[in-house]
Amino acid sequence: SNNNNNNKNDETMTIPTKSGGLPFGFGGYGSTTATGPSDPLLLTLTCFAFLSFLYAYFVLRPRSKGGPSGPPVVTSSPVCGIPVVGTIVEFGKSPVKMVQRCYDEYGPVFTVPFFHKRLTFLIGPEAQEPFFKASDEVLSQNEVYGFMKPVFGAGVVYDASKKNRQVQFQSMANGLRTARLKGYTAKIEKETRQYLETWGDSGEIDLFHALSELTILTSSRCLHGDDVRENLFKEVSELYHDLDKGLTPLTVFFPNAPTAVHKKRNAAREKMVELFSKVIKNRRDNPDVKHSDGTDILSIFMDVKYKDGTAITDEQVTGLLIALLFAGQHTSCITSTWTSLFILNNPEITKRIVEEQNDAFDSDPDAAVDYKKVNEEMPLLHNSMKEALRLCPPLILLIRQALKEVKVKSKGYTYTIPKGDMVLISPSVGMRIPEVFKEPDKFDPDRFGPGREEDKSSPYAYMGFGGGMHSCMGQNFAFVQVKTIMSVLFREFELEMVSKTMPEIDYEAMVVGPKGDCRVRYKRRC
Secondary structure, three states, rough: HHHHHHHHHHHOOOOEEEEOOOOOOOOOOOOOOOOOHHHHHHHHHHHHHHHHHHHHHHHHHHHHHHHOOOEOOOOOOOOOOOHHHHHHHHHHOOOHHHHHHHHHHHOEEEEEEOOOEEEEEHHHHHHHHHHHHHHOOOOOOOOOOHHHHHOOOOOOOOHOOOHHHHHHHHHHHHHHHHHHHHHHHHHHHHHHHHHHOOOOOOEEEEEEEEEHHHHHHHHHHHOOHHHHHHOOOOHHHHHHHHHHHHHHHHHOOOOOOOOOOHHHHHHHHHHHHHHHHHHHHHHHHHOOOOOOOOOOOHHHOOOOOOOOOOOOOOHHHHHHHHHHHHHHHHHHHHHHHHHHHHHOOHHHHHHHHHHHHHHHOOOOOOOOOOOOHHHHHHHHHHHHHHOOOOOOOOOOOOOEEEOOOOOEEEEOOEEEEOOOOOOOOOOOHHHHOOOOOOOOOOHHHHHHHHOOOOHOOOOOOEEEEEEEHHHOOOOHHHHHHHHHHHHHHHHHHEEEEOOOOEEEEEOOOOOOEEEEOOOOEEEEOO
């Protein structure tokens, strides 16, 4: 009887199989049983279920997550008719154009599903207010900018604990306060004059390339100190180049992907740590030797201690220097290029800029560029720089992650942004709203002057350097750096653009600069 039972059990548990040994219904040829579903039918049902899941997850879920007071959800695009896919393709082609289209069609607050994420955009001064006023506990940077960890290193800025990050930011702020800016002005002028000596009396030059070189020269002098600038500049600039090239669109989503540029980035960071560790050791081992004048930011970072008493590591010092160089290099280089080109593209503004410089140095044409002159006697140059930043901000998107629900008021409506959304603003779109800035596509530095002051129509109308609690702490340094360089440039040379038109804005770049002909002809003034 045992044998009979075993045979019965075996018969009950047997699953019909094909010659390959796979159960019917899972192999693609169909089952021989009359009652079982055929393979094509099962495959169809499976595909239908999978597509239904995708539709629910990527289309219905983003629509319902915000609730009845959630922002309108954008799932269609003129670029591609497939729901959700179309907006992703459109965003990839030109984020700014897509944001502008959605603002025109849906208003100042809207949500765009992006794979498994929801991107909620706030456009315009009123809608942008919560973005700038909310604390890190509500709208956080850390979760968004974690892809910078391989560049800056562990325990630096976005990877640091809140307490340590506060100490790091405070040390940066100390290095960029007014007392130090007064000393930096002379250093920037010295570097600028030395660099311009290599131009000769006349010629033609790519201004974007030239100002990129000059920006890193002046930044190195102020941030790293004399010993690094004079002995290690070539190595530092080459390593910075590899770090910079290691930041690609892929990096944002897969910061450790095994790509060639990521490998060079990682090697460059290790070499940079090694290089600055030697500089730090040399300074500490030889305190009586004059390595620099003590005003460089490296000197400040070397002495940082956290609130628990632990000293900052050499790796973290290097990471902070890289972070500052990254922020300053892109902003100052791109802004000085745009500002120069916009001025040169407008003969009347060019004439007024030269007259302003002559007035500032009228009593002594050979006088040094000092902080007072740069800060108080060049309002048109200052406003020209602000206007260039308004028209061509280097960062087209600023991002946070909502750690809690956020209420947003705009044009009489109150929207609820759910926890988990990525919250974005676009300076490129927000600073070209005609209700805020008249003739928004026109270069008009006088819009910031007395009697107009369009940037003050709302606390969050102008975003050249961000705003609120996370506004760029280096903005005063950037103004001093760019205005000092341009003061020397426009007093030393007569300049004209080679091209008759302005270059396009390179929206394909991670940090947006000019794309096209940036050449200028120059002739030294008598």
